[in-house]
Amino acid sequence: MSFAARAGALALFVLVPSLAEAQAGSPGGAVPVANLTARRQALIGKIKNGVAIIRGAEELANDPPNSKYPQATAFRQDNDFFYLTGLETPDAWLIVIAADSARGETHLFIPARNPQAERWTGPKVGPGPEAAAATGIPVTHIHPSDSVEVYLRNLLRANGGPDRSPTLWVRHTEWDTAPEFIQTAVLEQQRVGSRDLLPPLAALRLVKDEDEIRRLTRAAELSAQGHIAAMEFTKPGVWEYEIEAEAERTFRRLGAERLGYPSIVGSGINGTVLHYDQSRRQTQAGDLIVMDMAGEFGYYTADVTRTIPTSGKFTPRQAAIYNLVLGAQQAAMDAVRPGIMRRDLDVVARKYITDHQGDLCGAGGCNRYFIHGLTHWIGMDVHDVGEGPLVPGVAFTIEPGIYIPEEGFGVRIEDDILVTATGWVNLSKSAPRTVADIEKLMAAAKARK
Ligand SMILES: [Mn+2]
Known part of the structure; x- marks a missing residue:
């Protein structure tokens, strides 16, 4: 030897x-x-x-x-x-x-x-x-x-x-x-x-302690930053996978050790497929893009969705549907308080849609296009374990969506809510959520390019 x-x-x-x-x-x-x-x-x-x-x-x-x-x-x-x-x-x-x-x-x-x-x-x-x-x-x-x-x-x-x-x-x-x-x-x-x-x-x-809340808060914040990066990057002609990469590199740069779940970037008709994760389509002016993407931080994952217009501006029809979804989400958020069940929030969101849809979706109403549940727990699993009423320390999503395949677009807005002793906080609020705020952010990014 x-x-x-x-x-x-x-x-x-x-x-x-x-x-x-x-x-x-x-x-x-x-x-x-x-x-x-x-x-x-x-x-x-x-x-x-x-x-x-x-x-x-x-x-x-x-x-x-x-x-x-x-x-x-x-x-x-x-x-x-x-x-x-x-x-x-x-x-x-x-x-x-x-x-x-x-x-x-x-x-x-x-x-x-x-x-x-x-x-x-x-x-x-x-x-x-x-x-x-x-x-x-x-x-x-x-x-x-x-x-x-x-x-x-x-x-x-x-x-x-x-x-x-x-x-x-x-x-x-x-x-x-x-x-x-x-x-x-x-x-x-x-x-x-x-x-x-x-x-x-x-x-x-189910009930997070302060170290878990620290991790979850950070996961939601870095996920929101990834959504902002994706919004700033997007313009007609970019591919779905490019948008995905832009968000994911931001998650990683801010300390996410892995994704919370496979990223969903669905433009146009792909936005009506709930778990579309191929990200293979080239975006076109006039599309909406449903982006459901989040990072995991220290074993805790966020779950955040934003829907944006490829060209930076919603059409009137897209904005009307978007604002209905946003209103339903806000109504559910406003109903959050200790003691109620998550299914109570589902009722609130669907009632909001019924009360405010006007003739947006014809005689059948918009709720027939809202084909999934409103909320789930988050934590170490993106669909986390547990059951029972809301109490301080639980965290969950609020994510109404309306998907209209015959018109080639879908809208989902998803935020991460933490119930506290005095109420609740939206952990993912840094990512713009209103039509005006999204358009403003995308316009500012375009002006810098
Ligand atoms: Mn979710």
């Missing part, structure tokens, strides 16, 4: 400092330990008694010849796991043990560090003091991932027995892909049965 080869072999086994710092250096920053601890304690309070098992996202496969050639930036942690640990480490597990009479405890399982693999994929947080400092989980409760199966079996055996068998809380949605030892463990517990972990976790994730 040559000296160079020996040196190389040696270098493989030198551990470089782990990524705890690098993770904290992500644009979103680290989730404060106090928040993570509070969330885990709240989960223990919700499940009261039993054992919850949360599996982190798996390392991306790299198996030639079908290799996707995974990159660290393509990995995204499981939402529930990130919510409770703030860790982006792949192939990790969290076991939360609740007991009626005690505060409960949390055990974290993360892969032992592998110097050879880290030469390819970069340094990782291993089981040890760094993981304890990042999560607030005591280092004595942090173990290597490959010990999770034995740990769980012992835990259930120790707490089992005919009289007191702990309830297992698992996410039923991922049941089919759960490892065999989890499935076996649950089968062994069937006297008590397994319970779906989604409802208690969703109830927690």
